Amino acid sequence: MKASKAKTVYVCQSCGTQSPRWMGKCPDCGQWNTMVEERVEKPREIGSAKRHDGAEPLLLGDIKAGEEDRFVTKIGELDRVLGGGIVPGSVVLVGGDPGIGKSTLVLQMLRQVSELRGKALYVSGEESPSQIKMRAQRLGVKAENLYVLAETSLDEILRAADELQPQAIVVDSVQTVYTSELPSAPGSVGQVREVSGRLMLHAKRTGIPTFLIGHVTKDGAIAGPRVLEHIVDTVLYFEGDRGHAFRILRAVKNRFGSTNEIGVFEMKESGLAEVANPSEMFLAERPKDATGSVVVSSLEGSRPILAELQALVASSKLAMPRRTCIGVDYNRVSLLIAVLEKRVGMHLMGMDVFVNVVGGLKIDEPAVDLGVIAAVASSFREKPIPPDMVVMGEVGLAGEVRAISQAEARLKDAAKLGFTRCILPAVNVEKIEKSAALKKMELLGVRTVEEAMERLF
Ligand code: TYD
Ligand code: MG
Numbered sequence: 001m002k003a004s005k006a007k008t009v010y011v012c013q014s015c016g017t018q019s020p021r022w023m024g025k026c027p028d029c030g031q032w033n034t035m036v037e038e039r040v041e042k043p044r045e046i047g048s049a050k051r052h053d054g055a056e057p058l059l060l061g062d063i064k065a066g067e068e069d070r071f072v073t074k075i076g077e078l079d080r081v082l083g084g085g086i087v088p089g090s091v092v093l094v095g096g097d098p099g100i101g102k103s104t105l106v107l108q109m110l111r112q113v114s115e116l117r118g119k120a121l122y123v124s125g126e127e128s129p130s131q132i133k134m135r136a137q138r139l140g141v142k143a144e145n146l147y148v149l150a151e152t153s154l155d156e157i158l159r160a161a162d163e164l165q166p167q168a169i170v171v172d173s174v175q176t177v178y179t180s181e182l183p184s185a186p187g188s189v190g191q192v193r194e195v196s197g198r199l200m201l202h203a204k205r206t207g208i209p210t211f212l213i214g215h216v217t218k219d220g221a222i223a224g225p226r227v228l229e230h231i232v233d234t235v236l237y238f239e240g241d242r243g244h245a246f247r248i249l250r251a252v253k254n255r256f257g258s259t260n261e262i263g264v265f266e267m268k269e270s271g272l273a274e275v276a277n278p279s280e281m282f283l284a285e286r287p288k289d290a291t292g293s294v295v296v297s298s299l300e301g302s303r304p305i306l307a308e309l310q311a312l313v314a315s316s317k318l319a320m321p322r323r324t325c326i327g328v329d330y331n332r333v334s335l336l337i338a339v340l341e342k343r344v345g346m347h348l349m350g351m352d353v354f355v356n357v358v359g360g361l362k363i364d365e366p367a368v369d370l371g372v373i374a375a376v377a378s379s380f381r382e383k384p385i386p387p388d389m390v391v392m393g394e395v396g397l398a399g400e401v402r403a404i405s406q407a408e409a410r411l412k413d414a415a416k417l418g419f420t421r422c423i424l425p426a427v428n429v430e431k432i433e434k435s436a437a438l439k440k441m442e443l444l445g446v447r448t449v450e451e452a453m454e455r456l457f
Pocket of ligand 1 (some may be wrong): 096100102105117135139268269270
């Protein structure tokens with residue numbers, strides 16, 4: 001016998017056309033793969049005498065901001081990315097490649113919740129309780145107050161949560177959870193959306209902060225749905241290179257804080273450790289006096305991070321010389337190579353150019369332009385850049401060096417690590433007050449790429 005299911009329809013996500021059956025192409029707007037299963041909601045009776053539990057308009061002045069309620073996990077890197085701690089009733093989506101350490105991160109967070117606040121619930125649809133236990137042992141998590149539920153039915157999860165009344169819930173992963181109200185398979189767009197919508201309502205109603213783990217597709221978006229990103233309050237991405245130990249937690253959307261902040265962790269034998277001084281880590285293996293290597297400063301949120309940028313220029317046997325960029329934007333590097341050819345007269349035409357940011361870091365900030373130019377020039381001329389020098393500045397097509405933001409913060413960071421010389425835009429030099437922290441730093445202001453070349457070599 002067939003169990004009775006709630007009524008569902010397929011709705012085109014592009015134009016809203018409804019159909020009782022799934023179709024590959026929307027008959028109305030002609031878009032492909034836009035039909036997503038949705039539950040049919042009974043329409044509310046309009047104008048019915050009975051008031052439903054809707055909210056009243058409030059005076060803005062009467063509303064409390066609720067900042068004081070944030071729960072500080074004491075994992076500093078996580079707290080900062082969240083905007084200063086976990087907000088009650090918030091729903092946070094954590095995305096990332098498989099094996100990057102999402103489960104480890106949330107388990108360490110739940111440890112803090114369970115030790116500092118009270119009960120915490122870890123729902124896993126991917127791993128058995130014994131697997132979770134093994135990871136917890138590896139992390140040295142004490143079992144007190146931390147509950148594990150291996151379940152994929154949404155109704156069961158919500159029931160367990162209501163019974164337990166935890167201080168935080170983690171659902172690992174949202175793609176494994178299903179609601180029986182939709183016949184489609186777990187992980188389908190319809191299911192993921194329905195499940196996260198219901199979890200969101202639950203979080204808002206109970207005030208329990210809820211963390212959803214989401215898988216990431218090949219092209220880097222959280223699997224299933226962009227829509228998921230619209231539903232939740234905060235979207236965090238956990239990134240990193242498998243070949244390297246460090247991991248970066250980045251806020252892509254945050255209703256309760258800045259999206260510019262990043263948190264840096266290092267994956268160790270016993271879990272994720274915070275990296276308080278990322279610059280030190282990224283520069284740890286820097287070769288001294290090697291050509292094509294330069295230290296640049298990249299601003300990640302409010303935090304400057306020093307990184308090593310390398311370039312290798314070699315004569316090419318190809319008709320179309322290769323330009324390979326890892327960690328920096330390809331188009332930007334092409335543009336800067338053109339500037340070097342035209343404004344400095346460097347013949348890079350028959351040369352392969354490779355540019356790489358060491359450590360798997362990705363930099364997308366114009367302030368590293370001058371660094372790219374310096375690295376390419378250093379490799380081309382086979383002259384090393386002094387090891388105690390940092391290079392920063394944006395470069396325009398006319399070969400002019402433009403001002404960068406927060407030069408002072410970047411300089412202080414560099415000074416802390418023992419750098420004593422910095423090439424930076426002249427405009428910035430004029431504005432900088434020589435504080436005690438910058439006493440030993442020699443500031444070499446430049447206006448054009450040619451001037452920078454003179455200062456460098
Ligand atoms: P995991 O949190 O399971 O990743 P995800 O949930 O994102 O798929 O972590 C997977 C990797 O992390 C795994 O390859 C082993 C490594 N790891 C450590 O190096 N140290 C540790 O303490 C733990 C728990 C995992
Ligand atoms: Mg996992």
